[in-house]
Amino acid sequence: MLSYDELTPPERELWEAFPEGRHVDLRTGMPEDDRVDGGGQWDAGRTVRAAVIVALLLGANTPQPGAVSSLTLAGARISGRLNLAGAQIAHALRLEDCWFEEGVDLSGASTQSIAIVGSRVPGVEAGLIRVEGRLDLRHSRLECGSAPRLHRWATALSLSNAHVSGAVNLSGAEITAPEEWAVSAGGLVAEGGVYCVDGFVAHGEVRLMGAQLPGGLHMPGAQLMGAGPRGVALALDNAVASTLDFSGGFIANGSVRLRGARISDNLTFEGAVLNGPPDGDGPSLVALLMQAVDFDFTLARPPSGPVDLRGAQVSYLHDSERSWPDVVELDGFVYGSIKVAEAGERREAVGLRDSVAQRVAWIRHSPGYSPQPYEQLASWYRKAGHDDDARRVLLAKQRHRRRTLPLTTRVWGHLLDVTVGYGYRPWMAGVWLLALTLLGTLSFGTHSPNPVQRGEGARFQPLVYTLDLLIPIGGLGQRTAWYWSNDGLQWLAYLLIGFGWVLTTALIAGVTRTLQKN
Template sequence: MRDAATADEPEEDGSGWGPRRTVRAEVVRSLLLGGADTRPGETPVVHLVGARVTGRLKLVFSEACCVLRLEKCWFEEPPQLYGAALHVTGFGGSYLPGLSINTVTVAGNLDLMKTRIRGMVNLAGARIDGSLLLQGARLSNPGGVALDGSRMEVGSGIVGREGFRAEGEIRLHEARVGEALRLEGAHLHHPGGDALCAESIQVGSRIDCGEGFRAEGAVVLTSATAGRAVSFRGATILHPTGQAVDARHLQTGELDLRTARVEGTVDLRHGRLDVWHLPPGTSPAPVHLDGLTYRALEPHLPVDRCLSLVTRDPDGYRPQPYQQLAATYQAIGHDDDARAVLLARQRHRRATQRPLGRVWGHLLDATVGYGYRPWLAGLWLTALTLLGTAVFRAAHPKPVKPGEGAPFSPLVYTLDLLIPIGGLGQRNAWYWPSDPVQWLAYALIAAGWLLTTAVVAGVTRVLNRS
């Protein structure tokens, strides 16, 4: 119905189209419900291009016998297709002041490509055997819900690539998607609220919000499941006043956050991943990690880089993220990195303790690295032995019982002071007339006990957690 002279006319200007391009909605309805000529084995098509549809196209609990293709049409009122059974249906390139198509059954694709819809698109409870096609669509319902696909079932995929734009929330609560949710390059605008809310969505393969995806508002994937992957690679998500990405209890094979720009926090608590793809640099967004489990980290980054994610957790000290990261390093044979993570855990925990516990923690850290660096005790023992030997060699002790006992040996005497259990026969055989030297002997005895206690406590701590 549309000629070449008007082929590029904006759909929003359809109110001025004349009678030659006007079709009443009742006529379209009549054709869909059996008014079209049919032949056995064929499915007729109602196909309009560039028409102005007046009145309300209403198919409530009706069964269409035709494929419906309304391309580049202008609708006076929002179509209402509640509970209808439809064949392949398309509104490609059309302008609509809203669309109510909830609880419908579509035996094929639902085509909304390049549509302009001002008002809510209601797809709640719909079942689409093929795909929901949103490429190039513009949905606008500022401050409200632009598309409500709650409890929707899509046999193939939801495709919102190639310039898809939405002003208002995209809501996909408990939706079921057979293959993929593809939103690469899509722009969602709902600042201060949820730009994409897909709580408990189940997707057979992947959720792709990368490669130019931009959300001004939060992306919510709480309790979502994606069989293969969830990707935010190259995405921009802006919700600086709260959680930019809420993916608590997310279950997927791979989570990709590489090159993502996120303003706000990322919540991954209690998620289950096989592989977590980390940003190559320090993530600017704090990440909630308590309860998150994963099998591998990609790429293999220095341990300090991975630790920065854990130490910046907005929830403060939580033991589980450290244990998970250490277990991941142990699984690939990087035991030194695992020990570094567990040592960082003890240091972070120390900041939460009472003053006496912090003092004891500092002592364990300095002497044996909480048991993860036992060689520190050897360094302390060597240093104290050298100090004692040098001082005692320069001084002149007196025997407790003249003429009895072994000759004085500065090295053996120092070791006898440092070893708290047993004896080498020197400690009780000699004393010092000089108070400073005698006080050094007492200090070495105390240091020996402290070192021994710290070593036992640190090693016991490690063994109890192994």
């Protein structure tokens, strides 16, 4: 147990100020002398042992009646390790512009609000902490140091399974764990949200897997400059949040993972840059099975790696010509509406020039063939009242599917396409019928055929005879009553019979295909 006699002058000042909650400021007022980067050179007059801070927070100096005690210290060099693991802390703690020799251990502690602001700390271990208030690390610089390692990767800031009733504020902070975990906060519950704004920078993976963030995650302008050991810059797998804001110049040099994340309001990447893993071998965004209401994917430039939206569900999708890379996984992606950003405005994508062609090209970015993205797009056009556009999408689906079929089936597919557009353009059969009827009528009208039985049967009529050849069902009495001595015309008659069967079969097959789910 520390005694008052063995305290240094700055420690005595802190000791005496604590019961009344008075602020102790050891800064000189000279900017060049107060720079935290140079805290390692501060002398004994600005040094406070971590053990003194621990003793005060655990009740070494009893608070005065009628006063609210708290520990507020600025401009100090903290020597030794600040170890409050498992502690029950009833007082607020604020350390500002301090330089720590060793890491801070708050794992398993129960405490009031904690603020370590503008300081340099070699690691903060706060797994399983319970904070009744805010956790404020604004403008601090955290690096891997002597904080205990509870996993195989070093971590600059650990908030695994922590519970914070207020906000976690990392705005302006720089957290460094190159090639490792800058932030490990799996299972974090931050009721007031997590804020990483005002120039937040992380070197290493930021992990918030399974986090519960009713107040959202706010990272506009944040820079995730180094991927972790898996090439991941940000991991939010299975997280639940009200909003995820990655806008305003947000940069991720590594994959952003939102697998299974559920966002009750908006997910925005407006103006963001998704560079993907540094080695170029990996996705820029993985949002497999993600759910969101509003998904704004209007990036500053196309992602460098693939985007995986398989099984994701959103009510509103916002995109632009800069949203999509060369590879986009869309199988199972469901959306209720698409809006595009053009000239600073958001417009419904239906009805725009080349809308169908652009959307089909978007689907074609998916590797392989899957019918669901086409059917989803067609359903959206149909709900918007653009049935013709929906049919164009479904026709594109059949053409894409044809590439995956055997040669003989592909030939039949080409025939269905040319004749009736796979049933989505049945009027093409009428065009063919009209053209062949005109050809037959003109060709047969210039010659006289031979009757099968002289003096019997109806008079020869070129138009009716041509129709009798083209219509394979029933009969008009002309085809069986006349024949040609002219070989050319006889072969034309055979050709028209064949075309009649092909057109009829293609029309039936095409229409039947539209009524089936492919």
